[in-house]
Amino acid sequence: MGICYGIPLDINLTKDENYYFTTGLKMEHVGGKLKYEGIHPGYPEENAHYTIKYNAIFLSIPTGIKLKTPSFNNFVIAGHFGLSHAVGLSNKKMERVEVAGIEQKDQKKTKYDGGSFFKESLFAGIGLEYIINDKCRASFMANYSYSFTNYHNRNAFSLFDPSERLKGNLNTVEFAFGIFF
Numbered sequence: 001m002g003i004c005y006g007i008p009l010d011i012n013l014t015k016d017e018n019y020y021f022t023t024g025l026k027m028e029h030v031g032g033k034l035k036y037e038g039i040h041p042g043y044p045e046e047n048a049h050y051t052i053k054y055n056a057i058f059l060s061i062p063t064g065i066k067l068k069t070p071s072f073n074n075f076v077i078a079g080h081f082g083l084s085h086a087v088g089l090s091n092k093k094m095e096r097v098e099v100a101g102i103e104q105k106d107q108k109k110t111k112y113d114g115g116s117f118f119k120e121s122l123f124a125g126i127g128l129e130y131i132i133n134d135k136c137r138a139s140f141m142a143n144y145s146y147s148f149t150n151y152h153n154r155n156a157f158s159l160f161d162p163s164e165r166l167k168g169n170l171n172t173v174e175f176a177f178g179i180f181f
Contacts, residue, residue, distance in 0.1 A: 002030040004174055010066055020066040022080050030170055031055040032151070036158075049098040054112065054151070056170075058119055060086035074131045081124040084145060091115030114156030119170065121147045129180070141176040 006026030013019045036050040064082015093112040127141030152166040 002028065002172070004028045004176070006060075008178060008180070010180065018068050018070070020068070022064045022066040022082065023062060026060045026062065026084075028058040028060055028086065029055070030058065030172060032168065032170065034166075034168070047099075051096040051098075053094045053096075054115070055090075055092045055094075055109070056088060056115055056151070057090040058086035058088055060084045060119070060121075062123060064123065068129070071131055076129040076131065076137075077126070078129055078139070078141070079124075079126045080141070081122075084119075084121040084123050086119040086121070088115055088117050088119065114152050114166065116149060116151055116153045118149060119147055119151070120149050121145045121170070125176075127176070135181060137180040139176070139178045139180060141178075143172075143174045143176060145170075145172045145174070147171060 004026055006024055008022065008024040008026075010020040010022050013021055031054050033054070034052045037047065038050075062082060062084040064080050066078055066080040069077045091112040091114075092109045094109045123143055123145040125141045125143030127139060129140075130138045132138060147170040149169075150166075151168040151170050154165070156166040158164040158166055
């Protein structure tokens with residue numbers, strides 16, 4: 001689970017209120033988990049279970065197109081798609097190693113230097129807007145984001161095979177609530 005918050009901006013592209021350029025500024029607190037099983041270099045005699053939880057904070061600027069239907073009973077159906085351009089502000093990890101059912105390493109968050117600095121994603125979503133008055137709308141959107149870039153940088157290698165670079169994409173489903181003025 002993560003959280004995102006920010007300031008969205010929709011710029012009307014036509015005289016009608018159906019086509020918008022959508023952008024803004026958003027903080028993304030996201031994460032994920034990797035699980036390994038195999039021979040751990042520090043415990044060659046036993047099979048080890050290794051879990052790493054990642055937490056990252058990104059500052060992103062989405063750019064896309066939003067399409068809206070004409071209003072009906074104060075509701076508008078909206079859909080949007082585009083690209084999100086993000087810069088990493090913080091990367092942390094929490095490691096857990098278990099050998100023969102005994103935890104071998106403390107669980108505490110540490111700085112993760114293997115996280116990438118830049119994230120490029122494709123997003124798409126659909127939702128509803130409720131027209132409160134001429135200048136205010138409440139919105140609910142369900143969005144999917146697919147990251148094109150690897151979460152890990154070039155210096156991140158597998159614990160079990162030091163010649164193998166780590167690869168992972170951040171794909172998210174989010175539910176966005178907002179007020180537009």
